[in-house]
Amino acid sequence: MQRSDQKESERSVDDILAGLNLDDDEPTPQKQSKRGGGRLSGVFSARAFLIALVLSIGGLLVGGAIPIVGFIGRFAGIAAAGFLMGLVGSKRRYVEVGLAGAIASGFAFVLSTLFSIFAIPLLAEYGLAIAGVGVVSGVLAGLVGHYFGRDLKDGLTRDL
Incomplete structure (x- = not known):
């Protein structure tokens, strides 16, 4: 004969194990809390950001x-x-692409200024403005490119 509190603890463990859905890949609240999925889990992806950053730096160097x-x-x-x-x-990644373009272009503007003859006085006076122009133009270039890429994909995959 089992004690009543032992049956309850066994049921709660079974309920927890059943709620994990270990067989499928759909996120459950238990899985999301283990992965740290909070409010921003659907807005920003670190993996997509790193891919966008590598592509942006590569495109910047090639261009x-x-x-x-x-x-x-x-x-x-x-x-x-x-x-x-x-x-x-497959998803919209405007935040990741914009941030990657901003970082790549901002650093490129500052680094290109470092190689000029008047680098020290120029950076001392206008360093923040130079980086700001690079950041804004990188964000715009990345977002415009991402928009047109999604638009082309939508046009190619849409039924006529």
């Missing part, structure tokens, strides 16, 4: 290597990275 349009090519490379993320991705 900047074009001899005649080197400066404009940087933004075209960031836009191409956003375009690729929008074309290939």
